[in-house]
Amino acid sequence: MTREEIIQQVNTVFVDQFEIEAERLTPEKQLFTDLGLDSLDIVDLLVELHKSFGIALRNNEEVRKVRTLGDVYDFLEKYAREHPEEIHSAGN
Amino acid sequence: MTSWKNMPVSIPRKSTPLETSARPTISDYLVSAIIYGWLGLWSLLYFAFIALPFFGALCLPKWPRRAVLRWIVLGWGIVATRIGVWPFIRLTATGVKPGSKPAIYVFNHRSGSDAFLVSAMKRPMIQAVNGWPMRLPLLGFVARQAGYLDTTASTYDEALQIIRENLDHGVSIISFPEGHRSGAKEMLPFQSGIFRIARELGVEIYPGVITGNEQNPTRHFRLQCGRIHFHLLPPVDVATIRSFPSAFALKQYVRKQMVQACAEHEIYP
Numbered sequence: 001m002t003r004e005e006i007i008q009q010v011n012t013v014f015v016d017q018f019e020i021e022a023e024r025l026t027p028e029k030q031l032f033t034d035l036g037l038d039s040l041d042i043v044d045l046l047v048e049l050h051k052s053f054g055i056a057l058r059n060n061e062e063v064r065k066v067r068t069l070g071d072v073y074d075f076l077e078k079y080a081r082e083h084p085e086e087i088h089s090a091g092n
Numbered sequence: 093m094t095s096w097k098n099m100p101v102s103i104p105r106k107s108t109p110l111e112t113s114a115r116p117t118i119s120d121y122l123v124s125a126i127i128y129g130w131l132g133l134w135s136l137l138y139f140a141f142i143a144l145p146f147f148g149a150l151c152l153p154k155w156p157r158r159a160v161l162r163w164i165v166l167g168w169g170i171v172a173t174r175i176g177v178w179p180f181i182r183l184t185a186t187g188v189k190p191g192s193k194p195a196i197y198v199f200n201h202r203s204g205s206d207a208f209l210v211s212a213m214k215r216p217m218i219q220a221v222n223g224w225p226m227r228l229p230l231l232g233f234v235a236r237q238a239g240y241l242d243t244t245a246s247t248y249d250e251a252l253q254i255i256r257e258n259l260d261h262g263v264s265i266i267s268f269p270e271g272h273r274s275g276a277k278e279m280l281p282f283q284s285g286i287f288r289i290a291r292e293l294g295v296e297i298y299p300g301v302i303t304g305n306e307q308n309p310t311r312h313f314r315l316q317c318g319r320i321h322f323h324l325l326p327p328v329d330v331a332t333i334r335s336f337p338s339a340f341a342l343k344q345y346v347r348k349q350m351v352q353a354c355a356e357h358e359i360y361p
Contacts, residue, residue, distance in 0.1 A: 036282070
């Protein structure tokens, strides 16, 4: 998966499940302070990313370091590079 | 119901509770002391009046005891906000009436007075509160005995269970999803917990707004003369609640309604 595909797929989760306007979804946005998510919303986000990308994230230590939307993109890009067989794009 | 728009709100600017930049004068502290004195006097009279049912209720089993104490707390709220601070602080209330079915009521949280001002609904309910009010000597004891929910002492699953039990017993829940006092007109981001619970349990949400009390009392608990307005919005029904893809989307929807209602009902624009 390319970074562009990952960004599009992550943004789709935010738009569809969290009803956040696509224009607000820029990499520097802080998940908590800028987008208004709290710890329970993060659990929902991980569930939705699991559904979308097919990877279990809840017990992943690296996920705990995520602060911005850009961190989410970076994390998934790195994961896709290291485990290309596990991650899948939407619709696959 | 009386509309706040028909009421005179021409308070001299110098006496509005939004004058926070200026250092409080001795007369400001004196006014605060007078209001607290008046409030304390009425609270004492009220507690003298309800002492017998209060101590009697403590001997009852859990649910009847809580029911009696919720009425006592409601009575105290009404006495405090309608008589105890009058004529220094005047409360007006508009909007829909609370429904007959138990529901979740969510309010903005500008100051510590919100917990008393929700008595404008004239219905006994429990509040989901932070830990510190539960540790106050008298207030905390009454709140615990009335079955108030300490959100800092419960996990999500425990809070869900407590709220389910209360709803099953016909008790509505009041929550302040900002989590703590904003002290300003701007609404803080909402926490998702109560919205997730509403979705999970399939229970209506009544949003409400309280305006004019952003500095009444101040963070240092100084009371000032002024007006406060309470407005309850129509409920978000269960079908609408469940139509949202996530608790986040629901909380943003409710928050947007409340921000708009605050703008419409702002006492000190």
